[in-house]
Amino acid sequence: EAGVTQFPSHSVIEKGQTVTLRCDPISGHDNLYWYRRVMGKEIKFLLHFVKESKQDESGMPNNRFLAERTGGTYSTLKVQPAELEDSGVYFCASSPGPNTIYFGEGSWLTVV
Amino acid sequence: AQTVTQSQPEMSVQEAETVTLSCTYDTSENNYYLFWYKQPPSRQMILVIRQEAYKQQNATENRFSVNFQKAAKSFSLKISDSQLGDTAMYFCAFEYGQNFVFGPGTRLSVLP
Numbered sequence: 001e002a003g004v005t006q007f008p009s010h011s012v013i014e015k016g017q018t019v020t021l022r023c024d025p026i027s028g029h030d031n032l033y034w035y036r037r038v039m040g041k042e043i044k045f046l047l048h049f050v051k052e053s054k055q056d057e058s059g060m061p062n063n064r065f066l067a068e069r070t071g072g073t074y075s076t077l078k079v080q081p082a083e084l085e086d087s088g089v090y091f092c093a094s095s096p097g098p099n100t101i102y103f104g105e106g107s108w109l110t111v112v
Numbered sequence: 113a114q115t116v117t118q119s120q121p122e123m124s125v126q127e128a129e130t131v132t133l134s135c136t137y138d139t140s141e142n143n144y145y146l147f148w149y150k151q152p153p154s155r156q157m158i159l160v161i162r163q164e165a166y167k168q169q170n171a172t173e174n175r176f177s178v179n180f181q182k183a184a185k186s187f188s189l190k191i192s193d194s195q196l197g198d199t200a201m202y203f204c205a206f207e208y209g210q211n212f213v214f215g216p217g218t219r220l221s222v223l224p
Contacts, residue, residue: 103214 002026004104006092012110018080021107025074025094029102031055032075033095034067038088046090049075082111114139116206116215124221125194132179133189133218135204141165145207146180146187149214150200160202163187194222 005024013019025032034046046065047057051072060067064083069075079086089106115138125131137146148160163171163180170178175195179188191198199222204215 004092004094004102006090006104006107008107009105010108010110012112013082015084015111016081018078019082019109021077021079021090021092021109023075023077023092023094023104025092026096026102029094029096030072031095031097032069033093034075034077035091035093036088037091038085046077079109082109084111087111114141114206114213116204116213118202118204118215118218120218121216122219122221124223125191126223127194127196129194130190130192131194131220133191133202133204133220135187135189135215137185137187137204137206137213137215139185139206146178147203147205147207148176148178148187148189149203149205150198151203152197152200161189191220196222196224198222 004026007022011019023032023034030051032049036044036046045059047060047067048055049069052069057067064079064081066078066080067075075092077090087110089108091103091106093103095102117136119134123131123133142165144165146163146165150158150160161171161173161176161178163178165182170180175192177190179186179190187204189202199220201217201219203217206213
């Protein structure tokens with residue numbers, strides 16, 4: 001069974017540009033999460049989808065970040081315009097229900 | 113390659129008792145960080161405790177403490193006076209530079 005896949009695995013963009021990260025959850029998982037870890041800090045929650053609906057988006061840092069989950073399948077996280085402090089690793093995870101979560105390997109974003 | 117192993121997929125403990133979750137890791141790095149995260153049912157991931165590899169003193173956070181054995185590459189988590197709210201998935205994680213590796217998780221159930 002395929003795990004949670006994320007791409008791109010690495011991205012280097014200039015300040016002010018736009019980047020879109022994609023996450024494909026494990027098939028059948030209704031819950032999809034985005035996390036990020038900026039350099040030197042702990043992993044922080046961004047948001048949680050249940051199917052196509054945003055269950056909790058309290059962790060989204062500002063309106064430069066936009067997450068969508070088309071048809072309750074894959075999800076995208078767009079950063080527009082990117083700032084230097086957005087550099088870090090963005091993790092996606094999916095879950096079929098409580099107490100079980102599967103993480104992707106992360107998308108490493110560097111803004112220069 | 114860095115790997116993190118949690119050999120206990122599931123554990124249970126009676127309320128008010130003590131439980132220890134195991135974690136081992138493999139790395140050739142000398143300076144790194146180790147973490148324990150918990151994810152309560154259908155909620156965001158929460159940092160429990162963090163240990164810097166160059167510090168010999170074991171980290172403690174209230175009822176949570178670690179037994180860090182650098183030579184053995186072991187990083188176990190002890191939860192004292194377990195509470196019902198401790199029921200969650202617990203992830204051990206290893207991090208150095210831009211590399212962040214999670215263990216597969218241990219599902220802990222605290223029984224009344």
